[in-house]
Amino acid sequence: MGAVLAGHGLVKKYGSTTALGGVDVEVGERDSLAIMGPSGSGKSTLLHTLAGIIRPDDGQVLLRGERIDSLGENRLSALRRKRFGFVFQCGQLLPELPAEENVALPLMLEGVPRAEAVARGRRWFAPLGLEGLERRRPGQLSGGQAQRVAIARALAVEPDVVFADEPTGALDQRTSTEVVQLLTFATRETGAALVMVTHDADVAAHCGRVLQVRDGRISGYSQFTIA
Numbered sequence: 001m002g003a004v005l006a007g008h009g010l011v012k013k014y015g016s017t018t019a020l021g022g023v024d025v026e027v028g029e030r031d032s033l034a035i036m037g038p039s040g041s042g043k044s045t046l047l048h049t050l051a052g053i054i055r056p057d058d059g060q061v062l063l064r065g066e067r068i069d070s071l072g073e074n075r076l077s078a079l080r081r082k083r084f085g086f087v088f089q090c091g092q093l094l095p096e097l098p099a100e101e102n103v104a105l106p107l108m109l110e111g112v113p114r115a116e117a118v119a120r121g122r123r124w125f126a127p128l129g130l131e132g133l134e135r136r137r138p139g140q141l142s143g144g145q146a147q148r149v150a151i152a153r154a155l156a157v158e159p160d161v162v163f164a165d166e167p168t169g170a171l172d173q174r175t176s177t178e179v180v181q182l183l184t185f186a187t188r189e190t191g192a193a194l195v196m197v198t199h200d201a202d203v204a205a206h207c208g209r210v211l212q213v214r215d216g217r218i219s220g221y222s223q224f225t226i227a
């Protein structure tokens with residue numbers, strides 16, 4: 001079976017800094033990949049390049065075999081909205097909207113009527129342990145609850161790939177474990193691939209594979225068997 005997302009020979013330079021020096025990476029359906037490495041090694045650049053946020057100077061990004069890095073900006077941003085979900089370190093939820101409307105937002109941006117978008121988004125509240133919190137605003141949620149709302153929002157469009165950039169970076173260890181378990185479980189349930197940057201080896205160990213990046217190149221690879 002072909003890769004859902006692939007990067008081939010990815011190069012990105014900032015002046016004399018080589019952030020990516022020719023990286024090859026692939027993720028398949030239900031596959032989860034953690035990207036680890038020291039500060040400044042190119043992890044975020046790799047995630048953002050795969051997600052079509054940064055354009056590589058050389059190499060290609062393919063989504064289900066189709067090249068996306070050469071798309072025009074409008075098509076690329078439409079593709080990001082429809083086919084990718086994003087989870088950031090701090091949920092980046094809209095503070096004035098209740099949880100269920102934050103989750104429904106990506107669907108509403110795609111033209112789904114509000115009531116239907118909220119109903120579709122609500123299916124994630126029980127599996128993510130958020131039942132009863134639908135009307136709470138982000139300021140009334142704990143850090144872990146807010147990250148679970150962010151996961152629900154990332155999954156609302158039923159994306160091909162979920163990108164998570166330090167999704168547990170602001171959480172304590174116990175909450176990190178809960179959040180990464182839910183993130184990997186819920187992403188696999190939808191059949192999406194997961195690409196996650198993390199500094200935390202315990203968090204990375206929940207992914208099927210771990211890619212080590214150093215000085216913009218892959219320096220190691222490990223594979224886990226997920227029960």
Ligand SMILES: Nc1ncnc2c1ncn2[C@@H]1O[C@H](COP(=O)(O)OP(=O)(O)OP(=O)(O)O)[C@@H](O)[C@H]1O
Pocket residue numbers: 014017018019037038039040041042043044045046
């Ligand atoms: N917009 C930019 N302009 C100039 N240099 C950049 C830019 N973005 C990243 N870099 C440089 O590219 C290299 C890789 O940065 P990147 O943010 O990808 O690393 P990282 O591994 O994600 O780091 P961290 O763990 O600290 O977030 C670094 O040397 C960084 O300073």
